[in-house]
Amino acid sequence: MIRKALPFAAALVLALLPLGTQSTYLHHVMVLWMLYALLALSLNVIIGYLGELSFGHAAFFGLGAYASAILTMQTGVPVWLALIAAGLVAGLFGFVIGYVSLRIVGPQFAILTLGFGSIIYTVTNYWDDLTRGPMGINNIPPVTVPGVGPLGEARDYYFVVVACVLAFAYACHALMRSRTGRAFLAVRENAPLAASLGIDVFRTKLLGFVAATVVAGIAGGLYAHYLRVITPELMSLQYMAALIIMVVVGGRGTVVGPILGALIYVVLLEVLRAFGPLRLIVFAALLTGSVIFVPHGLVSLWRPWRRRADPAIRPEPAP
Amino acid sequence: MTGAAPLPLIEAVDLTRAFGGLVAVNKVSLAVHTGEIVGLIGPNGAGKTTMFNMLAGSLAPSAGTIAFEGRDVTRAPAHERARLGIARTFQITSVFPMLTTRDNIRTATYRTRGAGWLASTFRTAAWRRDEAAIDAVADEVLAFCDLAAQADIRADALSYGEQRRLEVAIALAAAPRLLLLDEPAAGLNPEEGQRLVGIIRKVRDRGVTVLLVEHHMRVVMGVCDRIVVLDHGARIAEGTPQEVAGNADVVRVYLGREQAHA
Numbered sequence: 001m002i003r004k005a006l007p008f009a010a011a012l013v014l015a016l017l018p019l020g021t022q023s024t025y026l027h028h029v030m031v032l033w034m035l036y037a038l039l040a041l042s043l044n045v046i047i048g049y050l051g052e053l054s055f056g057h058a059a060f061f062g063l064g065a066y067a068s069a070i071l072t073m074q075t076g077v078p079v080w081l082a083l084i085a086a087g088l089v090a091g092l093f094g095f096v097i098g099y100v101s102l103r104i105v106g107p108q109f110a111i112l113t114l115g116f117g118s119i120i121y122t123v124t125n126y127w128d129d130l131t132r133g134p135m136g137i138n139n140i141p142p143v144t145v146p147g148v149g150p151l152g153e154a155r156d157y158y159f160v161v162v163a164c165v166l167a168f169a170y171a172c173h174a175l176m177r178s179r180t181g182r183a184f185l186a187v188r189e190n191a192p193l194a195a196s197l198g199i200d201v202f203r204t205k206l207l208g209f210v211a212a213t214v215v216a217g218i219a220g221g222l223y224a225h226y227l228r229v230i231t232p233e234l235m236s237l238q239y240m241a242a243l244i245i246m247v248v249v250g251g252r253g254t255v256v257g258p259i260l261g262a263l264i265y266v267v268l269l270e271v272l273r274a275f276g277p278l279r280l281i282v283f284a285a286l287l288t289g290s291v292i293f294v295p296h297g298l299v300s301l302w303r304p305w306r307r308r309a310d311p312a313i314r315p316e317p318a319p
Numbered sequence: 320m321t322g323a324a325p326l327p328l329i330e331a332v333d334l335t336r337a338f339g340g341l342v343a344v345n346k347v348s349l350a351v352h353t354g355e356i357v358g359l360i361g362p363n364g365a366g367k368t369t370m371f372n373m374l375a376g377s378l379a380p381s382a383g384t385i386a387f388e389g390r391d392v393t394r395a396p397a398h399e400r401a402r403l404g405i406a407r408t409f410q411i412t413s414v415f416p417m418l419t420t421r422d423n424i425r426t427a428t429y430r431t432r433g434a435g436w437l438a439s440t441f442r443t444a445a446w447r448r449d450e451a452a453i454d455a456v457a458d459e460v461l462a463f464c465d466l467a468a469q470a471d472i473r474a475d476a477l478s479y480g481e482q483r484r485l486e487v488a489i490a491l492a493a494a495p496r497l498l499l500l501d502e503p504a505a506g507l508n509p510e511e512g513q514r515l516v517g518i519i520r521k522v523r524d525r526g527v528t529v530l531l532v533e534h535h536m537r538v539v540m541g542v543c544d545r546i547v548v549l550d551h552g553a554r555i556a557e558g559t560p561q562e563v564a565g566n567a568d569v570v571r572v573y574l575g576r577e578q579a580h581a
Contacts, residue, residue, distance in 0.1 A: 174440040177450070179433025182426045189415035192377065196409075197493050198401035198430040 007173075010256075011166050018155045027154035033266045034161040035223050040246040040258035041168055042215035047244070048253035049172075049181070050208045051188030053110040055240050056097070056117030060090040060213040062124060062235035064220025066131060069140045069230055079143050083221040090217020091210050093120070098209035102202060105191075114240070121235040136231030143225045157226045164222065168215055169255045184208055238280065245283055249290040251297025260298055326389050328353045328497055328528050329374065329405070334383035336369050343369040345552040346383065351497070356519070356529040358539040358560075361549035362572060367532045368410060370549065371501050374530070375407040376400040387497070402430055406495035408486040410502050416475035420466055420485055423474050424457045427492035432456070456492055464488040464518055480511035487518060491527070498522060500531045504538045516542050540564065548572075 018027050043057045064086035071082040101112040124131050131137070142150045143160060151157055175181035183204045186194035191201045224230045233239075242265060250261025265283070272279040294300060327350035336344045344366040351357045361367050372378035374385060376397035384393045387403055395403075415423045432453050438446035461467045464484045469477055474485060483503060490498055500519070504512045512535065519542050522529055533539045539546060539560070546563045548556040550572045556563055563569050 171436075171440055174442075175436050178436045178439035178446070179429060179449075180436045181439075182422075182433065183429060185418065186415060186426045186429070189417055190413055192397075193409070193413045193415065193489070195377075195397040196375070196401055196407050197427050197489070198398050200398045 015159075015162055015166065017162075018158045024154055027158060029266060029270055031154050031157045031161055031226060033263050034158060034165050035219055035226070036243075036246060036262035036266060037259040038161065038165050038168060038219040038222070039216055040243060040250065040262045041165070041172060041255070042212040042219065043243050044247050044252055044254075044258045045172065045184075045208050045212040045215075047247050048257075049175075049184040049188060050205055052102075052105065052205070052209075053107075053244070054113040054209075055110055055237075055244070056113035056115075056120075057212070057216055057243050058239040059117035059120040059235045060094055060216035061220040061223070061239070062230075062232065063093055063120060064090045064217030065224035065230045065234060066124060066137070066220075067217065068221030069137045069224045070130065072141050072225075073137070073139075079141060079225055080146075083143075083218055083225075086221030086224075087214040087218040090220065091214035094210045094213025094216075095206070098206050098213075102205045102209060117235065117240055118237075121232055124235060125232040131232070134232060136229060136233075137224075138229045140224050140228040140230065142228065143222070154226075157222075161222055161226075164218070165259065169259065172255050180204075180207070242283065245287045249286055249297060251299035254297065254299050257297045257299045264298075325352060327351060327386075328388060329530070330386045331370075331374065332384050332386075334370065334373055334385065335381050336366075336373060336378065337381045343552050344373070344380075344549075347549065347552070347554050349547055349554075351528060351530050353496075353528050354523065354526075355545060356523055356531065356543050358543035358546040359530065359532045359549065360534070360536070360539050360546060363534075364551075365549040366552040367549055368501065369552075371407075371499060371532045375405065375499050375501075401493065404430075404494075404496035405499065406490035406493045406497070407499040408490055408501055408503060410505065412479070412482045412486060414474040414477075414482055414485050414489065417473065419471050419473055420477065420481075420488075421457050421461065421470045423485060424460050424488055424492045425453050427489040428453050428456055429493070431494045456494075460488045460492045463491065463521070465514065480507055480514070483507060483511070483515060484518065487515070487522075491522065491525070495527055498527050498529045500529060500533075502533055503531065504533065504535045512538060 018030055021027070039057070039061055043054065046052055046054045046057070067089035068082040068086035071077055071085055072079055097113070097116045101109055101116070104112060125134055127133070142152070143157065144150045151160065175184070183194065183199045186197065186199055187201050187204050195201050223234070246261030246265050247258050249264060250259065251257025268282060269279065272282055290297065330350040332348050333346045334344055334348070335342065335346055347366070347370060359367055359370060369378065373380045376392070376395060380393060384391060386392065387400065387405060390403070392400055392403065415426060418426065432449055434443065434446040434449045461470050464487055466481065466484055466488055469481055474482065477485060487503065503519070504515055507515060516538055519529060519531070531539065531543065543560060546558065546560055547554060548563060548569050555572065556566045556569045558566070
């Protein structure tokens with residue numbers, strides 16, 4: 001009973017969180033948390049469910065951000081349409097890159113994604129005519145909700161982004177209870193055995209990879225229209241690493257883990273702001289410590305949760 | 320073979336596989352008919368595993384053809400053969416280690432059952448029906464393979480014998496027409512081996528045809544209707560267990576050696 005009610009209660013608290021404070025600063029931090037949570041959840045599909053490491057995920061976030069910003073500013077399409085386009089653009093790149101790389105597994109795949117991510121970052125940095133290079137794009141129009149008008153405050157954005165996070169988190173949860181989701185885990189656990197059961201390993205991986213990049217693109221679009229300024233730095237190696245930290249520290253293969261990981265990242269980023277680039281050392285230490293001491297992420301510390309939740313969460317062997 | 324003979328479930332014709340200069344399997348033909356339990360035996364290096372992998376689709380033949388129910392599958396990848404109804408086990412124990420025994424079996428129903436992601440998102444009636452059906456399959460297969468008590472244990476925590484039974488359970492949950500078993504009794508103690516033989520014998524009653532590659536003579540003699548013997552990549556004998564055991568060539572290349580060791 002409690003176990004069934006808990007996810008709903010958590011979702012409700014998350015949805016109403018900004019009502020607990022008047023501070024626009026805290027609202028801002030909450031929006032960033034949700035944006036990163038959406039991104040981390042999408043990366044979790046690749047790392048947690050498919051079991052492949054991708055270093056290039058921030059590039060798809062950036063592609064979405066740039067696609068949405070450029071589309072709205074140069075063609076005047078409404079923001080909601082541009083957000084869909086952002087997902088499609090990122091997904092198209094995801095399809096091409098995935099099609100080329102996903103036949104390769106393990107560290108080689110991770111390095112390929114790093115290569116593709118770096119190419120996208122570099123092109124964005126130097127294609128001045130389209131992206132304005134390292135200067136970035138500013139004055140990006142805000143999200144406009146039909147019937148409400150343009151969103152002005154961080155709190156309003158929070159409700160939009162949290163809706164996306166909750167919808168996608170539920171979609172992931174549902175995925176793990178479907179034939180498709182079981183195929184994802186089968187591919188992660190044992191690809192030859194998966195193939196022997198009729199699962200097309202390559203197509204399953206491509207499906208998960210493209211879905212993850214579409215969501216990353218939408219997250220990027222939301223980010224662009226929220227901050228209204230973007231630079232190529234959001235595709236840099238620092239962000240790619242940060243995303244992996246969120247997923248691994250929080251708990252890969254779970255729905256709660258990446259959301260928790262994003263919270264830890266955003267809070268640390270703010271708390272340690274005074275330390276400047278030294279923060280990176282803290283993040284690296286966090287990742288190292290987490291891999292050694294809680295290899296299945298912080299969510300694995302909460303035992304009752306993992307006993308009978310997602311099949312993707314690894315239950316402990318019985319004594 | 321006469322024209323009146325029924326179409327074999329799987330038929331390999333002149334199957335050949337060379338690794339560089341080494342011809343591991345040389346023009347071996349083999350047919351398995353529906354309802355049979357056929358054993359493929361031979362001493363180490365005879366080409367059994369190569370033959371098995373070509374039938375299962377994890378190794379491409381250099382020459383020859385494979386037909387499943389009269390349909391050419393020589394070039395079909397493993398997952399396509401699986402979709403036609405060919406299930407297999409692996410020589411080295413192969414399960415989904417981080418999933419529970421039950422989830423291993425649930426996952427194996429991929430070929431025949433299960434609603435997609437949209438159906439599970441909206442919890443449609445079709446999805447609920449399918450999940451219930453999958454649970455029923457899992458319960459049945461767990462009982463069939465003596466694994467009911469281990470249902471909620473993670474597969475990597477099972478004993479070796481249990482893992483080997485789980486492999487068979489996974490293959491059966493895929494509801495195959497043909498089950499290819501690659502040395503299922505390898506590494507099992509006699510008691511566990513007997514338990515597995517019992518399960519294989521029962522498998523036929525489910526309407527599943529079995530092709531078994533095996534090294535353990537006791538297993539093959541006890542369970543197979545017909546045995547094909549390979550040596551140095553060529554077929555040297557075929558017949559009932561009694562015929563094969565009495566065949567001078569077989570005794571020379573295989574049984575004699577085994578008896579000498581025993």
